[in-house]
Structures are given as structure tokens and as C-alpha cells.
Amino acid sequence: MVKRKTPMLDELEKGKWPSFVSDIKQEAESRNETDVDLQTPKEVCDDLLDLLELSFKDREGHWKHGGIAGVFGYGGGVIGRYCDRPEEFPAVKDFHTLRVNQPSSYFYRTEFLRKICELWERRGSGLTNMHGSTGDIILLGTTTPQIEEIFWELTHNLKQDLGGSGSNLRTPNCCIGKSRCEFACYDTQEACRNLTMEFQDELHRPSFGYKFKMKFDGCPNGCVASIARSDMSVIGTWKDDIRIDQEAVQAYVAGEFKPDGGGFAGRDWGPFDIVKEVIDLCPTHCMAWNGKKLGINNRECNRCMHCINTMPRALRIGKETGASILFGAKAPILEGAQLSTLTIPFMRMEEPFNEIKELVGKIWDWWSEEGRSRERLGELMQRKGFAKFLDVCGVKADPRMIKEPRSNPYIFWKEADIPGGWERDIKDFRKRHQK
Amino acid sequence: MVKRKTPMLDELEKGKWPSFVSDIKQEAESRNETDVDLQTPKEVCDDLLDLLELSFKDREGHWKHGGIAGVFGYGGGVIGRYCDRPEEFPAVKDFHTLRVNQPSSYFYRTEFLRKICELWERRGSGLTNMHGSTGDIILLGTTTPQIEEIFWELTHNLKQDLGGSGSNLRTPNCCIGKSRCEFACYDTQEACRNLTMEFQDELHRPSFGYKFKMKFDGCPNGCVASIARSDMSVIGTWKDDIRIDQEAVQAYVAGEFKPDGGGFAGRDWGPFDIVKEVIDLCPTHCMAWNGKKLGINNRECNRCMHCINTMPRALRIGKETGASILFGAKAPILEGAQLSTLTIPFMRMEEPFNEIKELVGKIWDWWSEEGRSRERLGELMQRKGFAKFLDVCGVKADPRMIKEPRSNPYIFWKEADIPGGWERDIKDFRKRHQK
Amino acid sequence: MGYDAKNPMKDRITDIGPRDYKEFLPPVIKKNFGKWLYHEILEPGVLLHVSESGEKVFTVRVGGARLMSVTHIREICDIADKHCDGYVRWTTRNNIEFMVDSEAKLKPLMEDLEKRKFAGGSLKFPRGGTGAGLTNIVHTQGWLHCHTAAIDASGVVKAVMDELYEDFGKMRLPAHVRISLACCLNMCGAVHCSDIAILGVHRKPPMVDHDNLANMCEIPLAVASCPTGAIKTTTVDGKKSVEVNNDKCMYCGNCFTMCPAMPLADAEGSGVAILVGGKLSNRITAPMFSKVVVPFLPNEPPRWPQTVEAVKKILNAYAKDAKKYERLGDWAARISWERFFEKTDLPFTEHLIDDYRFAYTTWRTSTQFKF
Amino acid sequence: MGYDAKNPMKDRITDIGPRDYKEFLPPVIKKNFGKWLYHEILEPGVLLHVSESGEKVFTVRVGGARLMSVTHIREICDIADKHCDGYVRWTTRNNIEFMVDSEAKLKPLMEDLEKRKFAGGSLKFPRGGTGAGLTNIVHTQGWLHCHTAAIDASGVVKAVMDELYEDFGKMRLPAHVRISLACCLNMCGAVHCSDIAILGVHRKPPMVDHDNLANMCEIPLAVASCPTGAIKTTTVDGKKSVEVNNDKCMYCGNCFTMCPAMPLADAEGSGVAILVGGKLSNRITAPMFSKVVVPFLPNEPPRWPQTVEAVKKILNAYAKDAKKYERLGDWAARISWERFFEKTDLPFTEHLIDDYRFAYTTWRTSTQFKF
Numbered sequence A, B: 001m002v003k004r005k006t007p008m009l010d011e012l013e014k015g016k017w018p019s020f021v022s023d024i025k026q027e028a029e030s031r032n033e034t035d036v037d038l039q040t041p042k043e044v045c046d047d048l049l050d051l052l053e054l055s056f057k058d059r060e061g062h063w064k065h066g067g068i069a070g071v072f073g074y075g076g077g078v079i080g081r082y083c084d085r086p087e088e089f090p091a092v093k094d095f096h097t098l099r100v101n102q103p104s105s106y107f108y109r110t111e112f113l114r115k116i117c118e119l120w121e122r123r124g125s126g127l128t129n130m131h132g133s134t135g136d137i138i139l140l141g142t143t144t145p146q147i148e149e150i151f152w153e154l155t156h157n158l159k160q161d162l163g164g165s166g167s168n169l170r171t172p173n174c175c176i177g178k179s180r181c182e183f184a185c186y187d188t189q190e191a192c193r194n195l196t197m198e199f200q201d202e203l204h205r206p207s208f209g210y211k212f213k214m215k216f217d218g219c220p221n222g223c224v225a226s227i228a229r230s231d232m233s234v235i236g237t238w239k240d241d242i243r244i245d246q247e248a249v250q251a252y253v254a255g256e257f258k259p260d261g262g263g264f265a266g267r268d269w270g271p272f273d274i275v276k277e278v279i280d281l282c283p284t285h286c287m288a289w290n291g292k293k294l295g296i297n298n299r300e301c302n303r304c305m306h307c308i309n310t311m312p313r314a315l316r317i318g319k320e321t322g323a324s325i326l327f328g329a330k331a332p333i334l335e336g337a338q339l340s341t342l343t344i345p346f347m348r349m350e351e352p353f354n355e356i357k358e359l360v361g362k363i364w365d366w367w368s369e370e371g372r373s374r375e376r377l378g379e380l381m382q383r384k385g386f387a388k389f390l391d392v393c394g395v396k397a398d399p400r401m402i403k404e405p406r407s408n409p410y411i412f413w414k415e416a417d418i419p420g421g422w423e424r425d426i427k428d429f430r431k432r433h434q435k
Numbered sequence C, D: 001m002g003y004d005a006k007n008p009m010k011d012r013i014t015d016i017g018p019r020d021y022k023e024f025l026p027p028v029i030k031k032n033f034g035k036w037l038y039h040e041i042l043e044p045g046v047l048l049h050v051s052e053s054g055e056k057v058f059t060v061r062v063g064g065a066r067l068m069s070v071t072h073i074r075e076i077c078d079i080a081d082k083h084c085d086g087y088v089r090w091t092t093r094n095n096i097e098f099m100v101d102s103e104a105k106l107k108p109l110m111e112d113l114e115k116r117k118f119a120g121g122s123l124k125f126p127r128g129g130t131g132a133g134l135t136n137i138v139h140t141q142g143w144l145h146c147h148t149a150a151i152d153a154s155g156v157v158k159a160v161m162d163e164l165y166e167d168f169g170k171m172r173l174p175a176h177v178r179i180s181l182a183c184c185l186n187m188c189g190a191v192h193c194s195d196i197a198i199l200g201v202h203r204k205p206p207m208v209d210h211d212n213l214a215n216m217c218e219i220p221l222a223v224a225s226c227p228t229g230a231i232k233t234t235t236v237d238g239k240k241s242v243e244v245n246n247d248k249c250m251y252c253g254n255c256f257t258m259c260p261a262m263p264l265a266d267a268e269g270s271g272v273a274i275l276v277g278g279k280l281s282n283r284i285t286a287p288m289f290s291k292v293v294v295p296f297l298p299n300e301p302p303r304w305p306q307t308v309e310a311v312k313k314i315l316n317a318y319a320k321d322a323k324k325y326e327r328l329g330d331w332a333a334r335i336s337w338e339r340f341f342e343k344t345d346l347p348f349t350e351h352l353i354d355d356y357r358f359a360y361t362t363w364r365t366s367t368q369f370k371f
């Protein structure tokens, strides 16, 4: 408290949006006053603020590159971090992060959270990220000796394991799904948990060439962004017809129900116009409205969700539900960003999820065999070609997997498919064709 | 006549579409009967048919690879061609092609054509392609000694030069333009001729690393396909407003004028519906129709031509006309096909066409300097980056040149643009950041 | 007078360029140059252009084999002399246009053209090729003149056009349909941007003529020519040569272009690929590439029945299903490619999935698809 | 009891995974699991979900800094205990959701949340983030924890959210707007598919710490890490090291990830790039990448005014001009990118033209443009 002088950071206490600076300060104060038997430096929050202030001043970060830290027997779950000015900021000299595997879709009982808080106040910085981008509860900053202690308490007292980091399966994640969403086409939370449990070994013990992520979205709205951030994106969908409640449609048209569940209420967009707002925006133009009845040519629907999103009280997803499975999303390093590519148009998603587990197995085998070090699945798919990937998955090529067929004529053939094979005798040829 | 036995080719005399087999046969007969002092084998057409029959039988062509042939002082205009079974088909043993530079948009007086026919009957096979894909009159097949003779007669008697082949400027080509098209935004024929004359040296004497093509379309309809087939595509456009004749619009709406000049007359598409067929199809949605008056928000129009094509009696291109210039189209070998890329959104196109000539000069200089052997301009543009190409053209970057901005963050900077430059002292850095 | 082989430079004329088109413009065209107001298609193959001056030009467009003899050209000249004051032109798609300056001259011209037939029975001057129909197939040399051809050109074109003949003379399609043919991957033409493209392709890696290669080719150029890096230098029986890694080869033929000792053509290996959905005009949508929808059909001279059948399937499905003004590629994009393969009844195979440079940009990165 | 460093394997528990979410579901959620019929947004930040059973759950969503102290979390627990029977959840965008099972409990909860403020004056629990509005900025570690950061994360987010605060609590935008931030090109998050993305970028090639490189790094890995092949091995003062070809470097930082002796960060060189127009949902249009529209803005702690300004310009232009349901990227595509730069008043520079692997696919290969 005495030491801290953070004029720049103090600026970030102003304004309405919750200030992380104020929050760190309140934690700093709490640490100064607490009776808890702190196992980490009391001044950790003070030093962190001072160090951040220095970064603001320098316009350069002040953490050293990486650093080894971890728990015995695991290869992931801990990110080592050391300050590059340890003498000036001794309380954050080592400031390692723990990634704690969140329960599916971030539901908590306060009892559990309070235990985490108690543990983390005592043995860590008292600072967290709720949550990290992958999904973990991020315990932000502790010293090297504390790591095993924390792990022991986590597993024994909280019955809670770490998540992933390094070249392994990363902590899977899912949208809220059936817990509270009427659009969920399968149980994302159970799928996420079930696969997390199945692959504990892959999650904890790096045996891959690089990271592998899986995320579970209950429907094409994509609330957990799986299509952009996971090597395997499992996205709910359905095969049969959208269920229509014609009376409820009328209620929307009459203005009794607000479109999009009221999500546009902040502005006067005029009365709801079903033709302009639904029929005309349907990307497949498979909807019709005759003033009385809404028609959907379900065979042509691509299940984009727009009509259902707009009139959730009138339209419901089909009953024959499952998921589309897409592969290969990743951030830009190295070959440029990728979105996941549709590979399995439809798979049923039911416990014990054997079909998807087998599929994952095949893909991991191939990736392990063919993938270069630090090559994401998506990059391998690009390098080897999508047709090869389909082979690996044991799936037949289908136009649904592409936006459009190739425009170049550079087609590879298998020798077996060519009558007479590839080997020819030039002498034979020369009999027909002089040189 | 005696020798020929072409059962497969004879099948191609059937059917309604003009039969090239019948035509070659009629030429064969004419050669057998003619009094002309033929300088090439009388049996050339017979042997050609027999050879083609053999190819049909073998399902393999029977021409040797290339072969040197040409006229003195030129590096192009003649394609050498030798048969790979010369003993059996002696009359087509050598069967070289001449590329004769067509006059702009293929208008002819019969007097000229008859002279060509006379020359080519006597000194060639009597067979032509009217015309080759690049645009030339293709004189198809003659013997080596005839080449210089033909060239002499062509230049002296027909006042007519050869076109291009090899690593040079290829014969430029254009659409019919102002000769007979109301859409022409500039004089394509004159531009084509003027640049052809300006660059005679580049056309005849290969000095490039590969071929270079230029084509001139009078408007975005693209009737000479310049955007797909020329390293430089000059495509007419206008800057001001589409001219509207509201009465004529009414006449279309009333069904008095047929849409698209009657181009859809072969089928009953129902009465013309201006909203469905024009307003709704306008890609920029910049048109309005209130039942009486047609409105165009010209600022938002991208000059796609649709409305003008559909109602040519009511709508006319603007008055402030010129061309957009695009670069880099090519066939797929090696890097895949390219369409030309918009580089100069607008240039006036008036004699003496100095501005475009200067631009071409700059581009050729760069291409000559940086281009690899057999690297098309489009490939060089890809290899060096479009921004570099703009530099070369002396043109400022503009969003009009791209479909969308880059999605990857891999931006190159010039050192001069970065405060402090690139060179830094690691010792300095280490003062702030311990390792 | 004439060329003197002993004195080749004597009186030599060079670089005079083509004849000036202005000499060749029919008077009505010359007078109204740049003054045209609008056009009408009076019937298939018959255009009327009206000038600001009130003058009119009537054009009769007729198809033809691009390959034509001087005998045939002379017949064209006869017709032009008789009806058109000695002027005639060709179009950018190898059709012939006869122009007259009054309606009165139109009918006799058309009647004259109609009755002319080749000895074998085919029409010499079929009228059509205008508006929302099919026009002439732009094509290349094929076995008739080129050394790299994987298929014939004129033969395939004749076979296809015989079958689609009706559509050349009617304007009953949803929009312009442009069919093109190229006999090898060099694609001499705009095959890569055609509504329907017929393309000659190989499927066997080049043979290497080790005995002759070193004499016939510059080895470094041959090695460098390969886009996939499949070619390496080697020595065979003491002779310098090259060897091809067959598994890396995509049969593009670029090595053969650079080195005659590496032929690819093969009776069984070479054949037809079909591409669809390209366009050139900027009308409504931007120009687009054609896409491969049939990876291979065998060479079947003389009438290539499977190729003809596939083209017909595509054209018919399009004609039946597309909207007015909708080009083939726009139709396929609208109905989705899954429906395209259904409606055309063409099989989808892994060969149609891109694996070249921009492959990833063609993968479906969304859940939007139709069952 | 507890961890025994001398006997680390004693009673060790591993591979138990996360706690079962089913233990943590509020009773009303558990009972109606999979039975939800529809939802309504009662006001910004307040959701109602109605079950087939007729039961309802009311959710209050509040924003927050993702970085939160245990003190803060305990306060959240207090609230949840008081109003929500001890249950609470977070969303995928780091908002907090308090759920109650009857309307009666809603108002006290909201009032309680509203009045809580940090000592510095900022709100602890601003309500909002629903519907066609702005929700929380998904972000990464920044200078607070990560070693590769080119910018700070939490600081920039706070600065931007303060300025856009109104839109978090209103639902007045044309569609959902997702802003994301990542502090380096590793892009930990979905920055590459966000309506607006704030991205930390470097502009100086790495420095090479020749004295220490050989000890700190595996040289072959460092060389191999460079996507542009800019790194070569070298020897400096007798020590093995690497050298960087500055002209080939695109400052991606991948070498630094592999080799700590190659730092890139620089006060002047590093800063912010802004990308726009990405999306994740499949609604109407397919997911899309964000595109770079501002190549660089300097690091300006503590409040990054130029960055904030640019984001505001973009958001305001969009809010004013787009149609209902139209995401930012769809808006830009519809009005054309030339208009986007006009309407947002952002300069277009050559840096925004792609020159990476798929560059060609982004060039304009048509004459369709707007003056």
C-alpha cells in the first residue's frame, strides 16, 4: 500500500465499466488486512499493479518468456511465469497461472466458489480470470512451491482437476445448451463432460504434436464459438422439419409477441414485418407467407436459425436432432486463421457418445502419424488435402463439405483407377509416335 | 481421294451443325480438281483427314512437339508443326500454322478475304481457323519453304502483317464496340489498333519472359472476354449517370418493348415485371420504381449493365466515359487461373492513348526486371503482392481494388514508417528486461 | 517480283500491323459509328441496331465450324457480295455476321443462307446464337493441329452442337449459355470462365524418353517446369535424364510443354473433364471461374456420347430450374451445390474437392447445408 | 493431512476431471432441463425462459472485468446466496448470470446489483449484454500476465467499454455486436471472427540476443518457426546464433514463441490493429473472418484514445447505416468496402491489401465498383 504509485492505472478507475484496477486494489487491501495465513507474498497485488504501471509507462510488457512450472505427472494445466524485474517487484517474481477445468457451462454453487476463493487467497494472488478464453477457471499468479499444494487441495478438497495446456487436448467447452436454451439440439454439457472424462489422459499428458481443442455448440447460433476456435466443432442441428405454431406466428404478425424475444427493443424499428424480416432474409428463400399461414420448404432449409431466432415462440427446431461435426479451426499462426470445415453433416449425439469418440480416435492417430511438430489439425488437413482427411474419417465425399467444387483442373488420381495403370513403355509409344 | 478411308470421321458429317469434315473434304476435292499452281502438296487435306482418323482410332494425337519455323527477323507469328508419322502422311509432314493479325473486330471486305483465300490455297493447306482464340486469322498448315513466301505476299500484296506467338506481346483483340454497339464506352477498335501499331516491335520480337495479352471490351458485358484472357483488360465504363428515358421505361412496363431487346423471346416468361426483373436484381439495390418513374441512385450503382441490358431503349450508359483497367488474367498453368484485377478504376481512353501506353511501359519494365522465365504478369503480381504492383503503376491503394481487406494480420511495413526504425540494441532492451 | 530466297532482305516489309479496320467497315456502320441508340433481336440470329440518325443495320448471325476451308470462305464472300455490298464479319465466338442496311434485303439474305448445305447434309449457315440461348462453342485445335491435346476439339464440338442444335436457334434458356472447349490444361480460350467447359485432361504421368531426353530438352528447365516439384534429375544407362515421382504428378503437362521427351497422352489415360458455372460478364454478379463437376470421361470418338450426355444433363437441369436472367453458376450457387449434383444427376467424387493452392477457401466452413 | 513434498505420490489424486455440472444446476434448471419452450428478453440484461412445464427462470446478466479478485467473487457469492439459493453462472463472454425462479425475486435482485460500486466509482455489476446490443469484450492476458503481448488487454478493454457503456445496456444496434481483443497475433480468442477486433501487433523484427541465444533456444526450432523463412543460422563472436532478414519479417512473433532470445516488443513498434466484420453464428450468412481496417495505432496508455475513437467511429457508422438483423460484416459487404471506409472515415492504405497465402482471392476481379 505504501509503495504503490500508479497514476496511469488510477485513470482506469474512472468510468462506469467495472474497473479491474479497483478490484485489484480492493484485493491488495484485503490481503493487507487479512488474518489468513497467506502462503504467498502479501504484496502480490501491490507489486502486480506497480509492474503493470511500469508496463504502461514503458509500453512494453514485463514478463519473462515462459518458464517451467507444473504438477508432477501432468504436462499441462500450469503456465510458468516470471517477472523480468524481480528485484523491484519481488512479490511477483514468480507468478504462475493454474488452469482449472471448469464444470460444463460455468454453473456453480457458491459453496464451491467460496472454497476456490479460500484456497486461492491463501495460496495464490487472490486474482482470477473468470474465465480464460478456452474455458478454464484461471488462477492468476502463484509461486512455484505452491503449485503442488494447490493441486493437492484442489483434488482432495474440491474434487476438481486441472485443465489443459501444452501439446495436448485442451479443456473442452460448451454452450449452456439444454440447461436453459430452447434451441439446443443435443446435450452439450453432457457431451462436453463425457468426452472430457473419456480423454483425461490426453488432457493431462501431452502426447500430441500440438494443441487440440473441442467445443460443443447446441445449435448453429454458435454461442461457444466452436466453429472458430476448436479443432473439432460439434454443432447441433436437426434433420426433420421446423415445428410451426401458426397461431403464434399470427401473434408475431399482430405485434403481440416481440421479434427476437425482444432483443431489438432498444430502438424503434417500426412494426414487425414478417415478409421483410423473415421471409426475405431466409438465405435459402424456402419460406412463404400468404398473410395467414407460414410455409417452410424444409428440404431446402439450411437451418441457419434466423426464422427461429426471430420468432422463438412460433418456431421450434425439429425433433430428429443431432450434430454436424466440423474440423480444423484455429488462430492465424502460422498459415492463417481457419474456420472449421463441415465433415460429418449429421451424427446422433447420445450417451455414451461412442461414434464421436471413435472418430476422434481415428483423427488423432492420423494427426500423430502425419502431423509435423506444431502443426494444427487444420493445417495438416490443408497440407494433405481434404479428400485425404475424409479417407481418414472413413467418410464419403459429399458436396455438402464444400462451398463449391474446385475451379482448377489439377486432379490427382489413384493409379488403380486408371485403366492400364501408370507404367508405360516409351518404346511402345514411339512405335505409334516418332520423336 | 482414293487413299482416304475415314469411317469415324464420316460419322461427323451427319447432324445439322456445320461439319468441318465435310468442309475439309470439299477442300480436298477442290484441290484435286484445281488449276491453281499449288505450292504445297495437293493431298494435304486428304492426309490430314487420314491422320485425324488415325488419332480417332488411337485416341492420341499425332503431331510432334513444336518444331522451329518462322520468318526472318520475327520471333513469332508462326507455329511449327510436324507429323509424327511422316512416311504414311507425307503431305502433312510439315504443317505449320501462320497467325495473321486480324483487323479490329473482324470486319472484312470480301476483296481482302478472297486474296487471303487465293494465297492460302496456293501456298497452304487451304484450311483456316476463323479465328484463333487470341484473335488471329489462323492459316492452318503449310510447308517450311512456303513461310517466307507467304509473308512476302502478305506484306506486299495484302498489306497485312503477322500476329504474335512466343514470349512477346500477343495479337491484341477487341469487341465490336462503337461500330455497332450502343453500350460501347470508348472506341475499342481504335484503341486496339493504335496500341497494336505502337507495339509492333514487342509483338514481333520476343523480348519478354513470357506472353503478354491485351484485350479491349467496350463495356462491362465483356464480349471479348478480356477479364479472363488478357494480362491487361481494358473495359469500358462511365462516371456519371445512367441516362433514363422515362417514356421508354413505361413502354417496357406496358409490354410494348421486349426486355433484353427480345433476347428471351424463345420462351414464355410471362409479362415483363420491372420490379422482379430489374429493381430486385440490381446488385447494389440502388434502383427504385414507384409505378411511374424509375429512379437510380447512381452514386451507388456499380455499372453492372443489367438494367441497361434489360431495357436498352430506355436506359443508356453515361456520357463521361472511359475505361477501367485490370491486370493479370491467365489460364491455369502454373499457379491456377486468374481473372484480371481492377487496378485503374477509371481512365479516359482517347487518342493518342498516351496514358495507357505509359502505364504499359512501366509494367513491362517491372515485369522484365522482376519476372521469372515463363512467369505471367498475374503470377508476378501474386508473388510480389498487389501493393507492390500498385507502386509500380504509380497508383494509390484504394478499396475498389479489392473484394475485401485482408483477414490475416501479417502486414509488412517499411522501416522508414516505424518510429526509431528497426535496428535496436538488445543491451538496451536487457536494461529494461532481464532475460 | 516475289520473295527471293537468295536475297531475303530485299524489299522486305515488316511491322505494318493489321489492315485498318476502317477500310473494312460497311458504309452504314461507318456512318453511324458511335451513334447507335439501341438494338433488338428480331428473331434468333437476327439483330437490328438503330442509330441516332434513324438509320438501321440488320445483322444475320450464323454459326459455323471455326475450322473453315478457303472454299467455304469463298462461299461466304459470294453471299456477302450478293447481299451485303461485299462486307462481312466474324464474332468473338466464331460466328459469321452478314449485315444489310434495310429490312428489304433481310429476307433474301436469310433465305439464301438457309438453303445452303454441305455434301454430307449438315447446314452451312445455321442461324442463331443470339440472346438467352446457346451460341457457338469456342474451341481450340485438338488432334487437328496441336501436340499437347488430350482430346480432339472440332470433333467433340460437332458432336455436342449436333445434339444441342435446337438451342442455338432458339432463345429459350434462362440466360446466355457459353460452352467452351480446350483440349489440354493450357486452356487456350476462356474455358476457365464458361457456363459449361469441356476440357481435355490427362491422367497418367509423363513417360520419360531417357534415350533422347538429354538431346531434346534442357534438363534444368524440365525440372523447374513442374509445379509440384515431381521431377528430379537422374542418369539412366549412362545418359542424363529426369525421373518423375508419379505420386506427386497431377498430369498438368507443363513438363511436356518444356520437354518433348516427356509425353503424357494415352488412349485410356486421357479424356474429358467438364466444368460449369463460369461467366465473363459483370452483369448482376461478378465474373466467376468454372468449377469441375465431372472429373473424367473417356475419349469416345467419333461422337463422344458420354460427354454429350453429361453436357445435355447439365443444360437441361439448368434450363428447367433456373430463373430468368440467372446464369448457370448463379443458379448452382443459389440452389446449393448439393442440389446441383442431384438435379443434374451427376455423381460427386472426391476428385471434385480442391486440393490446390486456394483449396481451403472452397471448403464449407459453416453448418449451412441442405440434407 | 495435505500435500507432502517428501512423499509427493502419497494419496495422489489425478484425472478426476472437472466437477459434474449437474451438481451445480439450480433446481429450476435441473427440473426443466431440455424442456425449455421459448425465451424473452424482458429488458436489457434480463432474460425469461419458459418451460413446457410452465415453469420460468429469470436471468439477470451483468458485465464485469473478466479479471476478478476473490473478494469480488465472494461478493458475487453473497448475492447468489441472498437471491438465488446459492447458484450462479458465467457466460461464454465472461458475463455473470444470476437466476431466480420467480418474477417476485427479480426486482430485489436487480436493485441489489445496481447499487454496488467499486471504491473508484465504477459499477460492479452493470446490467446488459443481451439482444441486439453490445456485450462484454472477450479478451486475453495482456501485460498483466503474458510474455508476448504487444498491447495490454484489461486496460484497453476498460477504456473501450467505458466509452461504449451505453450500448451494453441498450439493445439499439442493428444486430449483435461482438468486440474481442487479443494482445498478440496468437489471438487467444475468436478475434479472427468478431464484429470488431482489437489486436496487438508488432512492427519491428525481433532483436536477437546473440550472447544468450544458443543457451536459451534450440536453434533449428527457431529457424523452422518462421513462416516466411526469414531466419538463418549464423555465428556472432564465436557463438552460434541466428540472423533475421528484416525485409522478409512480418513481425508475427512465432520465433519468439519458440525462442525467448528473440523479443519483438517495442514501445514505438508495437500497438493496435483493428479488424471488423467477422461473425460466428450461421444466422442468415455463414461465419466469416474479421478483416483488418486499421493497420496500426500506437499504444497509448492508460486510455488508448485513438483506439477507442476508431472503434466508436466504426460502431457509430454501422449503427446509423445498417439494416435490422444485419451484422457488421454483412453491412460492409452490402454497402461495399469503398463505402465502408467513407462512412467510417478511416483511411485506406496499402497495408490493408492482403499479401499472404490466399491474397489473390481477395482482389477485385470485376468492374463492379462504386465511384
Ligand code: SRM
Pocket: A079, A081, A097, A099, A129, A131, A132, A133, A134, A135, A136, A137, A138, A163, A164, A171, A211, A213, A228, A229, A230, A329, A330, A331, A332, A333, A334, A376, D139, D140, D141, D145, D146, D147, D148, D186, D187, D188, D189, D190, D257
Ligand atoms: C490464457 C489464455 C488467454 C486468456 O487470457 O484467456 C491463453 C494464453 C496463452 N496462449 Fe492461447 N490462451 C488462451 C486461449 C487461446 C485460444 C482460444 C480458445 O482456446 O478458445 C486460442 C485460439 C484458438 C486456437 O487454439 O487456435 C489461442 C491461441 C494461441 C496460440 C496460437 C495457436 C495457433 O495454432 O495459431 C498460441 C501460440 C502457441 O501455441 O505457441 C497461444 C499461446 C498462448 C500462451 C501459452 C503464450 C505462448 O506464446 O506460449 C499464453 C499464455 C499466457 C499466460 O500468460 O497465461 N495461444 N489461445 C487462454 C487459455 C485460458 C484457458 O485455458 O481457458
Ligand code: SRM
Pocket: B079, B081, B097, B099, B129, B131, B132, B133, B134, B135, B136, B137, B138, B163, B164, B170, B171, B211, B213, B228, B229, B230, B329, B330, B331, B332, B333, B334, B376, C139, C140, C141, C145, C146, C147, C148, C186, C187, C188, C189, C190, C257
Ligand atoms: C492457336 C491457339 C488455340 C486455337 O486453336 O485458337 C493456341 C494454341 C496453342 N497455345 Fe494457347 N493458343 C491460343 C490462344 C490461347 C489463349 C486464349 C487467348 O489468347 O485469348 C490462352 C488463354 C489465355 C492465356 O494466355 O492465359 C492460351 C493459353 C496457352 C497456354 C497457357 C498459358 C498460361 O499462362 O497458363 C499455353 C502454354 C504455353 O504458353 O506454354 C499455350 C500454348 C499453346 C501452344 C503454343 C502449345 C504449346 O504447348 O506450346 C498451342 C499451339 C497449337 C497449335 O498447334 O497451333 N496456350 N492460348 C490460340 C491462338 C490463336 C490466335 O493467335 O488467335
Ligand code: SRM
Pocket: B105, B174, B175, B176, B177, B180, B181, B182, B183, B221, B222, B223, B224, B225, B260, B263, B309, B310, C038, C039, C041, C047, C090, C091, C092, C093, C094, C095, C129, C130, C131, C132, C135, C136, C138, C175, C176, C178, C190, C193, C194, C195, C278, C279, C280, C281, C282, C283, C327
Ligand atoms: C457480336 C459480339 C461481340 C463481338 O465483338 O463479336 C456480341 C454482341 C453483343 N453482345 Fe455480347 N457479344 C459477343 C460476345 C459476348 C461474350 C464473349 C463470349 O461469350 O465469349 C460475352 C460474355 C459471356 C459471359 O458472360 O460468359 C457477352 C456478354 C454479353 C452480355 C451479358 C450477358 C449476361 O447475361 O451475362 C450482353 C447483354 C445482353 O445480352 O443483354 C451482351 C450484349 C451484346 C449485344 C446486345 C450488344 C449490342 O447492343 O449490340 C450484342 C448482341 C447480343 C447477342 O448476340 O444476343 N453481351 N457477349 C459477340 C458475339 C459472340 C457470338 O457469336 O455469340
Ligand code: SRM
Pocket: A105, A174, A175, A176, A177, A180, A181, A182, A183, A221, A222, A223, A224, A225, A260, A263, A309, A310, D038, D039, D041, D047, D090, D091, D092, D093, D094, D095, D129, D130, D131, D132, D135, D136, D138, D175, D176, D178, D190, D193, D194, D195, D278, D279, D280, D281, D282, D283, D327
Ligand atoms: C449465455 C450465452 C451462452 C452461454 O453458454 O454462455 C448465450 C445465450 C443466448 N444466445 Fe447466444 N449466447 C452466448 C454467446 C453467443 C455467441 C458467442 C460469442 O459472442 O462469443 C454467439 C456468436 C456471436 C457471433 O455470431 O459472432 C451467439 C450468437 C447467438 C445468436 C446469433 C446472433 C446473430 O445475429 O448472428 C442468437 C440468436 C438471437 O440472438 O436471436 C443467440 C441466442 C441466444 C439465446 C437467445 C438462446 C436462448 O434461447 O437462450 C440466449 C440469450 C441471448 C442473449 O444474450 O441475447 N446467440 N451467442 C452466451 C452469452 C454471451 C454473453 O455474455 O454475451
Ligand code: SF4
Pocket: A175, A176, A177, A178, A181, A182, A183, A184, A185, A217, A218, A219, A220, A221, A222, A223, A224, A236
Ligand atoms: S449455441 Fe444454440 S443451443 Fe447453445 S446456447 Fe446458443 S442458441 Fe442455445
Ligand code: SF4
Pocket: A281, A282, A283, A284, A285, A286, A287, A296, A300, A301, A302, A303, A304, A305, A306, A307, A308, D284
Ligand atoms: S432456418 Fe434459416 S434457412 Fe431455414 S427456413 Fe429458417 S431462415 Fe430459412
Ligand code: SF4
Pocket: B175, B176, B177, B178, B181, B182, B183, B184, B185, B217, B218, B219, B220, B221, B222, B223, B224, B236
Ligand atoms: S463489350 Fe459492351 S460495348 Fe463491347 S460489344 Fe459487348 S456489349 Fe457492346
Ligand code: SF4
Pocket: B281, B282, B283, B284, B285, B286, B287, B296, B300, B301, B302, B303, B304, B305, B306, B307, B308, C284
Ligand atoms: S447498372 Fe447494375 S448496379 Fe447500376 S443501376 Fe443498373 S442494375 Fe443497378
Ligand code: SF4
Pocket: C140, C141, C142, C146, C147, C148, C149, C150, C182, C183, C184, C185, C186, C187, C188
Ligand atoms: S488447349 Fe492445349 S492442346 Fe488445345 S490448342 Fe491449346 S495448347 Fe494445344
Ligand code: SF4
Pocket: C205, C206, C225, C226, C227, C228, C229, C230, C231, C244, C248, C249, C250, C251, C252, C253, C254, C255, C256
Ligand atoms: S505433368 Fe505436371 S505435375 Fe506431372 S511431372 Fe509434368 S509438370 Fe510435374
Ligand code: SF4
Pocket: D140, D141, D142, D146, D147, D148, D149, D150, D182, D183, D184, D185, D186, D187, D188
Ligand atoms: S493473445 Fe498473445 S499476448 Fe495475449 S494472452 Fe494470447 S499469447 Fe499472450
Ligand code: SF4
Pocket: D205, D206, D225, D226, D227, D228, D229, D230, D231, D244, D248, D249, D250, D251, D252, D253, D254, D255, D256
Ligand atoms: S517475427 Fe515471424 S516473420 Fe519475423 S522472423 Fe520471427 S517468425 Fe519470422
